[in-house]
Amino acid sequence: MKTLPIMRLATQPVRAIALAAAVLCLGAGLQQDAAAQAKPAAPRVYLADSIIAVVNNEVITRQELVERLRLVERRMKNQGIALPPPQEFQRQLLERMIVDRAQLQLAKEYGIRVDDTMLDRAVARIAEQNRMSLQEFRTTLEKEGTPFARFREEIREEIMMQRLREREVDNKIQITESEVDNYLAEQGAPQGQEFLLSHILVRTPENATAEQIAERRKRAEEVLQQVNAGGDFAKLAATYSDANDALTGGDLGWRNQDRLPQLFMSAIENLKQGEASQIVKSPNGFHILKLNGKRSASVVKASGNAVQQTHARHILIKVNQIVTPADAKRKLVELKQRLDNNAAKFEDLAKLFSNDLSASRGGDLGWIYPGDTVPEFERAMDGLKPGEVSEPIESPFGYHLIQVLERKKDDVSQERQRLIARQAIRERKLDEATQDWLRQLRDRAYVEYRFENAESR
Numbered sequence: 001m002k003t004l005p006i007m008r009l010a011t012q013p014v015r016a017i018a019l020a021a022a023v024l025c026l027g028a029g030l031q032q033d034a035a036a037q038a039k040p041a042a043p044r045v046y047l048a049d050s051i052i053a054v055v056n057n058e059v060i061t062r063q064e065l066v067e068r069l070r071l072v073e074r075r076m077k078n079q080g081i082a083l084p085p086p087q088e089f090q091r092q093l094l095e096r097m098i099v100d101r102a103q104l105q106l107a108k109e110y111g112i113r114v115d116d117t118m119l120d121r122a123v124a125r126i127a128e129q130n131r132m133s134l135q136e137f138r139t140t141l142e143k144e145g146t147p148f149a150r151f152r153e154e155i156r157e158e159i160m161m162q163r164l165r166e167r168e169v170d171n172k173i174q175i176t177e178s179e180v181d182n183y184l185a186e187q188g189a190p191q192g193q194e195f196l197l198s199h200i201l202v203r204t205p206e207n208a209t210a211e212q213i214a215e216r217r218k219r220a221e222e223v224l225q226q227v228n229a230g231g232d233f234a235k236l237a238a239t240y241s242d243a244n245d246a247l248t249g250g251d252l253g254w255r256n257q258d259r260l261p262q263l264f265m266s267a268i269e270n271l272k273q274g275e276a277s278q279i280v281k282s283p284n285g286f287h288i289l290k291l292n293g294k295r296s297a298s299v300v301k302a303s304g305n306a307v308q309q310t311h312a313r314h315i316l317i318k319v320n321q322i323v324t325p326a327d328a329k330r331k332l333v334e335l336k337q338r339l340d341n342n343a344a345k346f347e348d349l350a351k352l353f354s355n356d357l358s359a360s361r362g363g364d365l366g367w368i369y370p371g372d373t374v375p376e377f378e379r380a381m382d383g384l385k386p387g388e389v390s391e392p393i394e395s396p397f398g399y400h401l402i403q404v405l406e407r408k409k410d411d412v413s414q415e416r417q418r419l420i421a422r423q424a425i426r427e428r429k430l431d432e433a434t435q436d437w438l439r440q441l442r443d444r445a446y447v448e449y450r451f452e453n454a455e456s457r
Helices: 020-038 062-078 086-109 116-129 134-143 148-168 177-186 210-228 233-240 244-248 262-268 325-340 346-353 357-361 375-382 414-444
Strands: 051-055 058-061 193-203 251-256 280-282 285-296 306-317 364-368 393-395 398-411 447-449
Touching: 051 062, 051 086, 058 062, 058 086, 062 086, 062 244, 086 148, 086 233, 086 244, 086 414, 116 134, 116 148, 134 148, 148 414, 177 414, 193 210, 193 233, 193 262, 210 233, 210 285, 233 244, 244 251, 251 375, 262 280, 262 285, 306 325, 306 346, 306 357, 306 375, 325 346, 325 398, 346 357, 357 364, 375 393, 375 398
Parallel strands: none
Antiparallel strands: 051 058, 051 447, 193 251, 193 285, 280 285, 306 364, 306 398, 393 398
């Protein structure tokens, strides 16, 4: 595959537990802290921090949760996602932290480490991608309220968890030759739909009893009632969903139909844009899907007919906590103007500004088959004539300027057909396999909640 592979969303389901009373205690503790600050002469002394949960042999403190709440709240507001009620918001974040802590513990048990040298390189690459020196990047982070030391540790933890999932999930997905044969046979029929989806997952525990399953289904039905009554789906996802994407409104992004589980396809195939599905039962729990958009997509068929290949290059500006979508788009508009005025060469601007590995090659991506890139990129590229430069195009990676250099037609080899099939099947299996693995990891972890008042007499 090329530099812009189809993006995988590795979801991380977390267990929904009735913590209403416990969270109320947490809220009360926060209110008590505020009261203590307002009345410094009070006879009681309040501790600066307290333990709110024990995960196996480690603790999560109230201060850790408060810091994460502030960070995620700021990100959700920037993305325009309505915040869930405070109690549910705290519950969601605490469960996310528990699952992350369990992953990090397992990673350490397996000897997965990210040393300071490797971490320094990763942080330096992030700074470079933002066209900043390391010191400028650090200053910007801290101005935004993120301590640089904490940012480094977050990057270390993300790398460790990704390596753990690759070991425990990605590398264990099995794809048989018969699955490839069946996929290629299915591709002989007209296909190529893509769906923009959001979802809510009400997870069931591993080896759940009939009573537990019934309780979780009832919860899903209550959520569906709110959806059907016109409730904000993104807010409901942030409030009730047990999936890792809950706090991004349950957004799954654009998904090709051949990369969706058949259960999902059956649930959405007759939906109109804006409609939500009925409850879908999977091994991981109960899902509610919302169809936000539908469009056709390029598909490489198994017929072996000649397909169009495109030789293209691009300039990518990534969006992150430092560079906003507006910043990225504005920068590319400026670069496009320089190109239109013949004030610069495309390859020179790519080397200077692109946040992609292709920058050193002047943004050259080589020859691209249909399906090699994410749909947004491919759609824009296919609409260009040789030599033409696109307007800024948004994709999951950020914003792009794309230039088509030339086109040709070539037969798709049998080997390539099977490679494409294997990738699609792997993508189809990956999300559910990751959810299932994390559910098991969460259910096996020893978790004790401690919400007693952090005060001493």
